[in-house]
Amino acid sequence: xxxxxxxxxxxxxxxxxxxxxxxxxxxxxxxxxxxxxxxxxxxxxxxxxxxxxxxxxxxxxxxxxxxxxxxxxxxxxxxxxxxxxxxxxxxxxxxxxxxxxxxxxxxxxxxxxxxxxxxxxxxxxxxxxxxxxxxxxxxxxxxxxxxxxxxxxxxxxxxxxxxxxxxxxxxxxxxxxxxxxxxxxxxxxxxxxxxxxxxxxxxxxxxxxxxxxxxxxxxxxxxxxxxxxxxxxxxxxxxxxxxx
Amino acid sequence: xxxxxxxxxxxxxxxxxxxxxxxxxxxxxxxxxxxxxxxxxxxxxxxxxxxxxxxxxxxxxxxxxxxxxxxxxxxxxxxxxxxxxxxxxxxxxxxxxxxxxxxxxxxxxxxxxxxxxxxxxxxxxxxxxxxxxxxxxxxxxxxxxxxxxxxxxxxxxxxxxxxxxxxxxxxxxxxxxxxxxxxxxxxxxxxxxxxxxxxxxxxxxxxxxxxxxxxxxxxxxxxxxxxxxxxxxxxxxxxxxxxx
Numbered sequence: 001x002x003x004x005x006x007x008x009x010x011x012x013x014x015x016x017x018x019x020x021x022x023x024x025x026x027x028x029x030x031x032x033x034x035x036x037x038x039x040x041x042x043x044x045x046x047x048x049x050x051x052x053x054x055x056x057x058x059x060x061x062x063x064x065x066x067x068x069x070x071x072x073x074x075x076x077x078x079x080x081x082x083x084x085x086x087x088x089x090x091x092x093x094x095x096x097x098x099x100x101x102x103x104x105x106x107x108x109x110x111x112x113x114x115x116x117x118x119x120x121x122x123x124x125x126x127x128x129x130x131x132x133x134x135x136x137x138x139x140x141x142x143x144x145x146x147x148x149x150x151x152x153x154x155x156x157x158x159x160x161x162x163x164x165x166x167x168x169x170x171x172x173x174x175x176x177x178x179x180x181x182x183x184x185x186x187x188x189x190x191x192x193x194x195x196x197x198x199x200x201x202x203x204x205x206x207x208x209x210x211x212x213x214x215x216x217x218x219x220x221x222x223x224x225x226x227x228x229x230x231x232x233x234x235x236x237x238x239x240x241x242x243x244x
Numbered sequence: 245x246x247x248x249x250x251x252x253x254x255x256x257x258x259x260x261x262x263x264x265x266x267x268x269x270x271x272x273x274x275x276x277x278x279x280x281x282x283x284x285x286x287x288x289x290x291x292x293x294x295x296x297x298x299x300x301x302x303x304x305x306x307x308x309x310x311x312x313x314x315x316x317x318x319x320x321x322x323x324x325x326x327x328x329x330x331x332x333x334x335x336x337x338x339x340x341x342x343x344x345x346x347x348x349x350x351x352x353x354x355x356x357x358x359x360x361x362x363x364x365x366x367x368x369x370x371x372x373x374x375x376x377x378x379x380x381x382x383x384x385x386x387x388x389x390x391x392x393x394x395x396x397x398x399x400x401x402x403x404x405x406x407x408x409x410x411x412x413x414x415x416x417x418x419x420x421x422x423x424x425x426x427x428x429x430x431x432x433x434x435x436x437x438x439x440x441x442x443x444x445x446x447x448x449x450x451x452x453x454x455x456x457x458x459x460x461x462x463x464x465x466x467x468x469x470x471x472x473x474x475x476x477x478x479x480x481x482x483x484x485x486x487x488x
Contacts, residue, residue: 121460216365231472232479
């Protein structure tokens with residue numbers, strides 16, 4: 001049986017403040033939980049209606065469907081809910097390709113970008129302090145386990161970029177065409193906010209302005225979705241490394 | 245004043261059945277409506293709290309904020325709601341690059357794919373009959389006006405693909421690497437369902453299996469989101485056309 005206090009504690013993790021205070025976050029569903037269990041993440045508690053997980057017995061609490069419904073954020077909870085520790089993570093290295101997000105707000109976009117980083121072998125994802133929290137339940141859900149393989153760090157983005165020694169790329173309307181530009185194997189690629197793009201302060205740190213050209217006769221499309229822009233950029237940067 | 249009957253008719257357009265019966269769909273918000281007004285779409289009615297649109301006066305109905313809230317599907321309705329005619333559209337030509345969707349179900353994904361088609365100058369988007377309706381309010385919203393520039397057709401996808409004479413591309417795990425494959429200027433690119441990919445029946449029509457390779461040491465990412473896969477494929481196909 002879950003106590004009122006336990007339920008309250010678990011529920012508080014749906015808010016960023018609660019997650020930061022307890023240094024913990026929630027993963028729901030069999031598949032997601034299994035991905036985190038086999039990763040380096042540390043399990044704190046596992047609440048499940050079925051005893052099907054390979055985890056330390058003292059951390060598993062068997063609960064009823066009714067109890068699961070009480071602690072779950074999902075309309076249709078799926079068997080279990082686990083609480084994992086938020087790792088300290090490692091400061092990003094000035095090495096290889098790094099993705100930096102300047103104020104990306106949509107959880108779905110961040111989740112998809114983490115999946116893309118995983119796909120394209122990007123180890124470090126650096127986020128501005130205003131970027132949506134990667135331990136938000138919707139982000140965790142959207143990453144489909146990729147979060148266990150990408151090192152996400154929240155930093156003062158301007159400070160971080162000011163002191164890096166590698167090239168900083170940002171997409172702008174008037175940049176170099178990415179299809180013909182020389183793209184190195186190491187560098188930082190900045191993606192901006194969904195509505196406003198890269199902020200003025202961050203723009204100043206960009207050493208290489210690039211652009212994804214539009215095709216077709218009518219060029220009225222306003223912009224690409226930030227996750228799609230990330231997909232196209234990572235594809236272009238990585239393609240060059242196989243051609244060498 | 246809107247009559248009960250008018251409100252009922254407008255509300256019925258939030259369902260696919262209602263849209264098909266009336267051959268009409270809803271566009272909400274100043275920006276979206278303005279995009280459709282300057283396109284080839286035919287306006288049927290415009291309900292607005294402000295008289296700011298350049299449209300035939302006999303089609304404009306001034307309404308109150310309270311009335312707008314009654315007919316809007318949005319939490320925070322934005323000034324106006326317009327009803328446009330669903331165009332017949334043109335059958336896709338076996339010419340240039342065509343995108344075909346085999347059972348894409350998420351409105352956000354379809355909206356983003358339409359934006360990508362617009363960006364990469366794809367004129368024809370062919371959808372299986374089970375693909376989400378492009379006149380669904382969430383799709384219209386997500387396309388941000390691109391729907392006015394892409395010809396979307398719903399067809400029996402298998403029949404359509406059986407009779408085409410151009411190459412049919414589909415992404416599979418065991419396909420040719422897209423970065424090194426020869427990609428023509430014309431062809432049909434098929435994207436599959438979010439959970440199940442391209443169906444078995446449609447797979448049989450594919451003449452060229454291709455793959456987006458994974459990078460990095462750990463290759464556990466399950467798959468790319470369908471809109472991101474579309475972004476990467478269109479980028480690769482179009483890039484080749486500038487290099488020539």
